[in-house]
Amino acid sequence: MRILNFSVDEYKLRLRRVKDRMRSEGLDVLVVTEPANIYYLSGYDAWSFYTVQALAVFQEIESPRWIGRLIDAPTAHVTTYLPEECIFPYPDIYVHTPDRHASQFIADIILRESPSVKVVGVEMGAHYYTARDHAEFVKAMPNVRFKDAELLVNWVRFVKSDQEVAYMRQAGEITERMMKRAVEVAAPGVRECDVAAAIYHAQMSGTEAFGGLPATSPPHMGFGARAREPHPIFTDRSIDSSSVANIEISGCRLRYHAPMSRTIYFGKPPQRYRDLASRVIEGIDASLNLVRPGVNCEELELAWRKTMSAHGIEKESRLGYSIGIAYTPTWGERTASIRRGDRTVLEPGVAFHLMAGLWLKDTGITITQSFVVIEAGYEALTRTPRELIVKD
Structure with missing residues (x-):
């Protein structure tokens, strides 16, 4: 066999x-x-x-x-x-x-x-x-x-075949289900590890048509004050009310990944935090609107940087990285990055995680998008709306 x-x-x-x-x-x-x-x-x-x-x-x-x-x-x-x-x-x-x-x-x-x-x-x-x-x-x-x-x-x-892209789409479907379960389960008083358990169940179950595999790492989950950290691990502490949760996850289909991050706010977000979310989404859209064959990685980062600098926001870390097959410890391919100085030219079949995470002095926010480059621009590998998720 x-x-x-x-x-x-x-x-x-x-x-x-x-x-x-x-x-x-x-x-x-x-x-x-x-x-x-x-x-x-x-x-x-x-x-x-x-x-x-x-x-x-x-x-x-x-x-x-x-x-x-x-x-x-x-x-x-x-x-x-x-x-x-x-x-x-x-x-x-x-x-x-x-x-x-x-x-x-x-x-x-x-x-x-x-x-x-x-x-x-x-x-x-x-x-x-x-x-x-x-x-x-x-x-x-x-x-x-x-x-x-x-x-x-x-x-x-770096350049994916049609079959590879098909597996990444399936990974994206699993990612969407994982995030949906995280949002459903997460609430004040619920333990962080119980949210992780719901994520893992969705990750392994996959869909009715195909199952999933473990991703390269556990879910990166920053609750409350730990939303300032990019790669925290969940604990058995309970979620606080009027707090933030940053969740970064990826479905895995036959070792292919399609990561996504979203931020959940428990309670009524202050206006300054809503404004921060709006600006991050604006920056993501500015970068994605440029995606097409022939554009280079640095140009995508510049579009983000110009948008964010108009609001006085800077991001020291890279904006994204190439994705595809991955094993522990990372789902990044270690090739092209969406950052200043990287002039790798996009072509159909290359895939990235546009990682528009901000980890600031007193809080953090992570709203991201995985995509594959196509002739007409890009195809989103996950369809979960790019927005701040509010659970009153």
Whole structure:
């Protein structure tokens, strides 16, 4: 049995694009360790990245080699399109053993499959590529030159296929249901963790047509005074009356994400807070109205900045970031950002979370929008109204 979320042809097209970039970088082999990149190129999907695993892509060999823990090999057979001869499991003696390391095993595979290898690319900044992983590679392949290829696959992922966008739409539907449940449950006197429980139930249940998965992180929920924080975790405290709640969540469909943030006000918001919400929404609209192929990321940020500066508001953090496939710890792709100085040009199929969150000295507000660029402008991945939610 095989479970493939894309056609074999799509996986092979992705691989060709990666090899084209490898060729331009002078790489004989690329060792892919970021779970999202392994998934993108092969389909492999398991919660196994706490031990060393890799996908070795060879310039002169057609299929990549999956290399991972022996007990995870069955998942490689089930979730990837790779034939059996391309799956190389290592025994458990390499797992958390002080005098052995799985990088040694991976190096042996690379040298056996490509004896004349000269340049190997590695993802130096990937979350699960450790300093020891690299040191062991260097020791095991002393005659090889290593080159940083951290975001090579990430940039190939930047433009989504039609099927990927379809999965992101589904993730957006799950996100909408999660937020709806959060708004329904959240009220003064209710514990923060009980709001989180309702969110999680909606997240996993998905819709009648398709289910969900855990997102890369728990819901970011800032209640009351903690609305000033961008990434707080929920507690078992009860919600206060006449207070604010910032909730940032994402549905997840086959590892594809579509995040959204909304602010709930419990009670009657003061006029100054209503005004703040109106200005944030005005800034979001100014940026979204510019979205179309050919515009760059900096231009979207400038539209926001001009709108907000007219009201004396500044945002130090970036306005948004590219989204798509994601594994813990982040749903950002680590490529383009909507910020000053980023001149990445938009094209159909790229997706972003326009993260118009403000964390101020005495409060915060988070009203955001995930979208994908289309020929006519943009398509919103979530349809929940961009507004301050008031629960009197």
